[in-house]
Structure formats: structure tokens, C-alpha cells
Amino acid sequence: MKKNQPPKWIIRLIEWYCHPDYAKEIVGDLQELFFKWKSEKGPFRATLLYAFNALLFARRYNNRFLQNSARSNRVMMIRNYFFVSVRVLMKNKVTSAINILGLSLGLLGFTYIAIFIAREQSFDQHHQDHEDVYRLVLGPLDQNVGTYAITGAAMAPSVHREYPGIRSFARFRRFPSLVSIGDQMFYENEFYFTDSSVFDVFTHKFLEGNAKEALKEPNSLVITESSALKIFGSSKNILGKTLTIDNQLNYVVTGVIDDVENNSHFKYDYLASIASIPTHHNEPLRTYQMTSWYAHYFYTFFRLEKNVDPVQLDQQIRDAAKYHSDPDDYELYGTNMGLFLQPLAEIHLDPLRGEIKPQGNKDTLSILGVIAIVILALGTFNYTNLTTAQSIKRSKEVGLRKTLGAAKAQLIHQFIIESVLITLVSLGIAISIVQLTLPYFNTHFNSQLAIWTIETLPILAFVFVCSLAAGLVGGMYPAFIISSYKPTAIFRGIQKSRKGISFRKLIVLAQFAISMILISSTIIIYQQVAFMKNTELGIDTEQIMVIPTNGNSSIISKFELLKDRLEQLPEVSNATIAELTPGDSFGGIIARFEGMDKNRSFPTTGVSFDYMKTFGLKLLAGRDFDVTITSDSIERAIINETLANQLGWSPDEAIGKKYDFGGDNVTPGRVIGVMEDYHFNSLKSPIFPIVLTIRPAFFDKISIRLAGGNVVDGVEKVKEIWKSQYPNWPFEYYFADDHFYKEYEAEQKFGGLIFSFSLMALVIGSFGLLGIVLIDTRHRLKEICIRKTLGAGISSILKVLSAEYLKIIAAGIVISIPLSALFARNWLQEFAYQMKSYTWIILSAPFIVVLVALVTVIVLSINASKVNPVEILRDE
Amino acid sequence: MKRTTLGEFEELMLLLVAYLGDEAYGVSVYKELVKETGRALNISAVHVALNRLDEKGLVSSKYGGISAERGGRRKKYYSLTTAGKTILSETFELRKRLYQRISFS
Numbered sequence: 001m002k003k004n005q006p007p008k009w010i011i012r013l014i015e016w017y018c019h020p021d022y023a024k025e026i027v028g029d030l031q032e033l034f035f036k037w038k039s040e041k042g043p044f045r046a047t048l049l050y051a052f053n054a055l056l057f058a059r060r061y062n063n064r065f066l067q068n069s070a071r072s073n074r075v076m077m078i079r080n081y082f083f084v085s086v087r088v089l090m091k092n093k094v095t096s097a098i099n100i101l102g103l104s105l106g107l108l109g110f111t112y113i114a115i116f117i118a119r120e121q122s123f124d125q126h127h128q129d130h131e132d133v134y135r136l137v138l139g140p141l142d143q144n145v146g147t148y149a150i151t152g153a154a155m156a157p158s159v160h161r162e163y164p165g166i167r168s169f170a171r172f173r174r175f176p177s178l179v180s181i182g183d184q185m186f187y188e189n190e191f192y193f194t195d196s197s198v199f200d201v202f203t204h205k206f207l208e209g210n211a212k213e214a215l216k217e218p219n220s221l222v223i224t225e226s227s228a229l230k231i232f233g234s235s236k237n238i239l240g241k242t243l244t245i246d247n248q249l250n251y252v253v254t255g256v257i258d259d260v261e262n263n264s265h266f267k268y269d270y271l272a273s274i275a276s277i278p279t280h281h282n283e284p285l286r287t288y289q290m291t292s293w294y295a296h297y298f299y300t301f302f303r304l305e306k307n308v309d310p311v312q313l314d315q316q317i318r319d320a321a322k323y324h325s326d327p328d329d330y331e332l333y334g335t336n337m338g339l340f341l342q343p344l345a346e347i348h349l350d351p352l353r354g355e356i357k358p359q360g361n362k363d364t365l366s367i368l369g370v371i372a373i374v375i376l377a378l379g380t381f382n383y384t385n386l387t388t389a390q391s392i393k394r395s396k397e398v399g400l401r402k403t404l405g406a407a408k409a410q411l412i413h414q415f416i417i418e419s420v421l422i423t424l425v426s427l428g429i430a431i432s433i434v435q436l437t438l439p440y441f442n443t444h445f446n447s448q449l450a451i452w453t454i455e456t457l458p459i460l461a462f463v464f465v466c467s468l469a470a471g472l473v474g475g476m477y478p479a480f481i482i483s484s485y486k487p488t489a490i491f492r493g494i495q496k497s498r499k500g501i502s503f504r505k506l507i508v509l510a511q512f513a514i515s516m517i518l519i520s521s522t523i524i525i526y527q528q529v530a531f532m533k534n535t536e537l538g539i540d541t542e543q544i545m546v547i548p549t550n551g552n553s554s555i556i557s558k559f560e561l562l563k564d565r566l567e568q569l570p571e572v573s574n575a576t577i578a579e580l581t582p583g584d585s586f587g588g589i590i591a592r593f594e595g596m597d598k599n600r601s602f603p604t605t606g607v608s609f610d611y612m613k614t615f616g617l618k619l620l621a622g623r624d625f626d627v628t629i630t631s632d633s634i635e636r637a638i639i640n641e642t643l644a645n646q647l648g649w650s651p652d653e654a655i656g657k658k659y660d661f662g663g664d665n666v667t668p669g670r671v672i673g674v675m676e677d678y679h680f681n682s683l684k685s686p687i688f689p690i691v692l693t694i695r696p697a698f699f700d701k702i703s704i705r706l707a708g709g710n711v712v713d714g715v716e717k718v719k720e721i722w723k724s725q726y727p728n729w730p731f732e733y734y735f736a737d738d739h740f741y742k743e744y745e746a747e748q749k750f751g752g753l754i755f756s757f758s759l760m761a762l763v764i765g766s767f768g769l770l771g772i773v774l775i776d777t778r779h780r781l782k783e784i785c786i787r788k789t790l791g792a793g794i795s796s797i798l799k800v801l802s803a804e805y806l807k808i809i810a811a812g813i814v815i816s817i818p819l820s821a822l823f824a825r826n827w828l829q830e831f832a833y834q835m836k837s838y839t840w841i842i843l844s845a846p847f848i849v850v851l852v853a854l855v856t857v858i859v860l861s862i863n864a865s866k867v868n869p870v871e872i873l874r875d876e
Numbered sequence: 877m878k879r880t881t882l883g884e885f886e887e888l889m890l891l892l893v894a895y896l897g898d899e900a901y902g903v904s905v906y907k908e909l910v911k912e913t914g915r916a917l918n919i920s921a922v923h924v925a926l927n928r929l930d931e932k933g934l935v936s937s938k939y940g941g942i943s944a945e946r947g948g949r950r951k952k953y954y955s956l957t958t959a960g961k962t963i964l965s966e967t968f969e970l971r972k973r974l975y976q977r978i979s980f981s
Contacts, residue, residue, distance in 0.1 A: 005947070022927075024939075025923075025950075025951070026923065028946040028947070029923070029946075031947045031949070032903045035945055
């Protein structure tokens, strides 16, 4: 008859939560009903009803934990602690506000950093089985570490063929292209050629089309949803439509995919099939870039089979170049071309040379992580400090509680509950502020942080736990101090327990030292950026417009005409076309100079005539390329001073030395000029050897130097000429200096972040000081008044009051200076060129903090010293 | 003394407890209530109401006999207290008085 009984566990549940007075009645009644239901509705529904009704019985009146009887004393006490906490908060409005504001600020910084770090660590993990996806990268064999992100197109297929364990691969060749339909045209920078197996490597949802087939055929194109919306105004029914590429190719849309997630290390809007390359208009692309093991233009990703050990595979492919490439070439580059596998998820925080776009930085994250903890600790210390300082005020309450039988543990509970309460209120405020300021933060730092998403839930939980922990830790010390007071001592009036003072001093000291360190770090970062921006580069980037041609021969072939027309304008002084503009990264080209017994790779860039003039480069010896000397186009080189020195020549000696482009002994030329050194890239890297040579095959970017005066007019005029000469090509340009300064974006952002946090730390520190001085002067009011009655003036009282704090501040300076210097040295190490002297910054930055502190102390002390002694001393 | 007021549901409860007399306990009140009013109610609502009436001193309770179908648990019987009877008749008087003043033409 067991089946006839209602479920046992429900009965037990009821008996557990119900007060025994009620449980019997409830279980009895329910059981009676159970039989009624069973006969009416069957056993299953009866059980359901039984369980449902059992739940409904969970009410306050019969809950044995909330019962209003002797047993729930604990609950009552917790309620009481809560009310007392609220009352104390309300009573001391100023200190509560300081506490809550300080903690809120601390938690604000902490929350921001937590979501920032979590976001940075989330990159590229949205792909299915992302842990099986690796990027193929290059590195020197002897260093045993991948250093270069860009690989050759020939590598992936042969590695895939020869080594088991690779499920599929995807090569990406970025090729900015002009996409047009009808009279609409867009320069699309995120245009890539890729393999048809790309969707096995990177997970995408197909809104239209089929992942397996989409990129099989030549001239097929998969576009993202937002590109579809941009071009067609809709993401539906566009399969089979034709888009014109670079005004001469017709690609058919074969798929529409969801947009690339923002937390991806690179983004593509258009994916064209790699099978389209053989008919592409760009010759280098369809020839050696596709076939040579040693031409590096592609990003390569592998998805490994599930059971493959990536470490082992990484070892196996290491020297693949030896077996799969031309032996002569291997001889030349082999040791620099080790193959390495880099896990997809690590790319963003462990970027290599040649990344598509700027990535994150592990060091920045660790610095921010430390700051997060420090800032939270500052806020928490404030609380600890103020509460301890105020403890004397509450000693009577403690005495009374103790006399009435409160155990020490209970008092500790009470104070900890109080601090946790304050922490939670602060957390609420902090989260609200994050919510409100996030849009500004995102615009300013060009980030896409979000707070209420599924991904951030664990972070929020983490922040919550951390703030609870902070509340516990912050409340612990005062709780122990306060609860250790002896009632007899308290009521007798012996309460000048100066215990805790040294601890409090220590906290204020720590706060100031940290503020000082952060502020001098901020100044150092800003100064270094300013130094790099203000340093003469040796190459002139101002007032130079750059118009990319993206390798379109129909633009390049008519450049001479454009140049002639432009240079007739009074607004234009020079125009040139070249492979690179300042800030771009150099590629190496094999060459042999006179006296070398072996070919070597030299950073080389293809330029045209007037390149030096346009960019204001200065000659040390020899001459510039001359359009009237026909031989100047045949393997003639202008080198920089660094290269001349490396080759052991003085500038004058270098002129006329043999130069063989490609090292192939075909039409070898000569060095015709030596330039002064200049910074082509940011001051993070040292000046490297540079070879300029005239190479029409490399022509890519048109640079136009505007003559001083009105830039806006100049741009307008250039646009008119462009439009009349290239009606089918959009007029898109950027300024060379903007482009160059992008190299400093990361430092500027970092500086901005550190600046925000040092402000926070300073404010928290000042709040802390404010609170402490406030309480301290209150305690010392009688002393002040006695001094006044005995004839002390305001200035001497000021001296007495602030002496203690001056000592703390001085100690803060002493501590902060070496630590700031340590930061400065380490941080500046990654720059090849550092600002001259930062000693003055480190020595003077603390005084900003000192100023704030002094103002706080002095204002409060003056206030205190103004009191009328009669009022205070009346009852003595 | 503060006058105790009765809610509609409480009034029903009192009436049912009075009507059921010696047989007034949770389930019987519940069954009767469902039968008479046809309302969809939960047994817990009845318990809450009876408890509140007990707190207000309008009903009193005592444990009664054991029955097998309750798994050996005793019933808790409710009966009206004097205060309960008074308030019930006061409420009834008030209703009657007001009702008689209405002229349904």
C-alpha cells in the first residue's frame, strides 16, 4: 500500500520548515485531501496537487525559523543589528557619506577593471571548439617562439597534406577593395580572400546560403549581415546578386553570415573565395603571393582533429620549410621561418608582429588588475579607518550591550553586518554609476564593454563576492577593536584607548603613497607620449594627404597625369606614389650590396620620384631619384645612414656602390644617395636600415603634400581633380600624421585609464583623510579649547593639529618616490626612445597630492580652531 | 479597546466553523467552503485564515482524535469563542439593519 501514501520527502520537508505546533495539522489535512484528490483525479495529479499545496504552506506564520518565540532570538538580533546599523548610518551622516562614497569609488574602479579584464580575456572564444583552432605563425628556429603573424599562402596546403591531425585550414588575405552595385560604391577595408573551409574553422550562422558550398566556386562572395544591409538595404533574398569589385570583377553573393563578434581579434565584412585569386587583376596577388613559401601575405588558421596533441604537432611542423620549399631559399631564410602554432584564444593578449589590428596587452591587464585590487583596498581601508576612529563614540553602546549579556562574537557579528551593509549599498551605487557611464567610457576608449550580459554575469558575481569580502575584511578590524572594550572601563570614562592609531596612520600613509605613485605614473605616461609626438621624426608627416589605391592598376597607371595636374595647383606642393606611408610596417626584400658574399633581407620600400621631396627627407650624400635619368628606375637605391654604417661605409663612400635587388644578378644597379636617418615608425622601435628603390609594381598609396595655408581648400581642389580623372573611384583619404599617431593610441588609452584611476585613488585618499581629520579634531576639541583659553593663536593650533599629518604625508613621499621610479624605468623600457629626464616628474608629482592633503587638513583645522571655548568647556 | 473588524473571508470562516460545530477542522472547513462558494481555493488559505482568527481570539483550537486516513495525525478542531460569537452576530445585525433600509422598488 505504499503507493497510496503521499511522497515521504514532502512530508519531511513540511516537518522541517514548519513549526511543530503546525506541522501535524498541516500534514494531516493535506493527507486527507490527498486521498480525496486521488479518488477524484488519479494518483499522479494528486501527488502534484499535494506537492503544490505543500509549497503554498510555506508561510511566515508557521515557519519555525521566523517564529516569534524564544528560539528565534538570533533572527531578532540580526534584525536589531540591521536597524542599529541603519540608525548609526543616519546619525553620522558625514562619515557615512564619506564611507559610502569612498567604497563606491573603490568598487566603481574595481568593477570597471573587472569587466574590462574579463572582456579582454574573452576574445575569439565564441567559435565552436575554439580550443582546437590554432594560428600558424613564423619565428626564428633558434628562439623557439613564434614572432610573426603573417604566413605564406603555400604553407597551409602543404602542411595540411603532409602532417596528420589537421582537420581543416583557413587562409585569409586582406585585400581592401572597392565594392559597387549600380551607382553605389564603397571602399571596403575588411575584404578578405579565404578558403572554402573557413566556416569549419570559424563558426558562423548562415542567414542565407550554405557553409559547405558558399566559397567553393571562383568569384563567389560571402558577406556579413551588416554589409548586406548597407549595400542591399536588406539581408534577405540577395543570394545570386552580383557585386562589382574594383570596377572590373564581378562576384556573386553566395552567402550571408552573421557579423563577426566584436571580441574577435580581427573582423571581416566580405569573404571572397580563394579560388577567385587566379583571375584577380592584381598581379603580385595572383602570382608569387599565392605560390611562394617566402612571400608572406596571409593569415593561416588550422582546426585540429579532436585527438591531436597540439604540442606534438607544433614540434613536427617546426622545420617544414626544409622539406617543402626551394632548398636555395631555405638556405637563405630557413632559420627564420620556423612554423609555430598559436592558440586562437591567445592571439588577442599575446599579439605578434604583423597583427591585422592593434590587440590587447597582457602587461596592461596585469597593471590594471593590481590597480583594481589597490583601489578596492583603498576604499575598504577608508571604511576600516573611519570606523575604528569612530569606535570611541560607540563605546557606550558596546558597553551597554556587553552589560546586558552580549557575547563578544555577537558584537563582532553586529559590526561586520554593518560593514557588509555599507558595502552592499556602495556596490549598488557603483554598479549604477558603471551603468550610467559605460556609454561614455566605450566611446572614449573605443571599447565595447557591457555590464548586463550573460558573459558578464560571472564577473558581476565575482565583483559581488569581492565586495562582500571587502566588507568582511573592512569590518573585521574595527569589530575586534570595539568589541574588546571593557564595559567597566567604558563607563568609568577611561576611554582614551589610543590603540589603533598607528594602524590608522599606516592606512593613511598607504593611501597617500599609492595616490602619489599613480599620479606620477600618469604624468610619466603622458609625458612620454608627448615626447614621442613632439620629437622631430626626420620625416615630415604634416599636411600630407594619403589616398590609398589598394593596388588598383587602373588608378596607378594614370598617376603621372594626376601628379602633373595636382602640382599645377598652388595648394599642392608635391605628389608621389609609394608602397608605404609613415607608420606602415616594412617588408624585407632580398638584396646584395657590394662586398657582401651572401644575399640578405633588407627593409625595402618601393617609391616613385619626388618621394623624398614630398616627405621632406634630407640627403647626406649623392642625389635624389631623377625622373629625367631613365636608369634611375632600374635597381637604383637610396639608403639611410644606419644602413650605410651597417655596411661599413661613410655616406660619401656609399655612393656608387653596387646594389642588386633580389640578389639575382639581373640588372644590378647602384646606390645613388644616402639619407639622414628618420623615424618611419613610432619611437617605440629604434631606427632600422632602409632601402628606397623605384618599383612601380609596389605602388599603392598616393601622398600629396599640401602647400601651407588653407588645408580645407587644398583638399577640395584635390577632390575636384580626382573626380574628373577617376569618376569611378571614390575620393577617400587620410592624413599621414593622423595615421602615424595611431601608433601611440594604445599608450594614450593606457594613460587615460591610469589617469582615471589615479584621480579615483586621490579622491578616495582625500575622503579618508577628511574623515580622519574630522573625527580627530572632534576628539581633540577640548584640547584645542584649553589651548585657546591659555592663549594659543590659530596658527599655533594649526601647527599642533596638522603636525601629525604632515609627518604621514612626508613619509608617503619618501615611500612613493622609489616605487614611482621603478614603474617609470620598467614601463619606459619598451620604448626605444625615452624622454630625457623623468626625475623631476617623480620628485614633483607627489606635491599635487600634498597640496590636496594640506588643503583638507588646514581647512578642517581652521574650522576646529575657531570654536568658542566656552561652548565646549562649559560642562567641565 | 480597539474594535476587531472582520474581513469577508474571515466572516465566512467564522460562519463555517460555527455551522460545522464539533466537526470543524481544516479539511472539513475547506470542503464546505469550496462546496458552498464554488471558489477555487487552496487549503493553505484556510489555514492562514483560521490561524489569524485564532490570533485575534475569535476561534479557539484543540487537538482531537486520530484517524487512519490522516496517517495517524490528529485533527485540530476549531470552535467559536465568545468574542467570535459576538462579532459574528454584530456583523450580521449590521448587515440586516442596513439591508432592511433598502427599498427595492
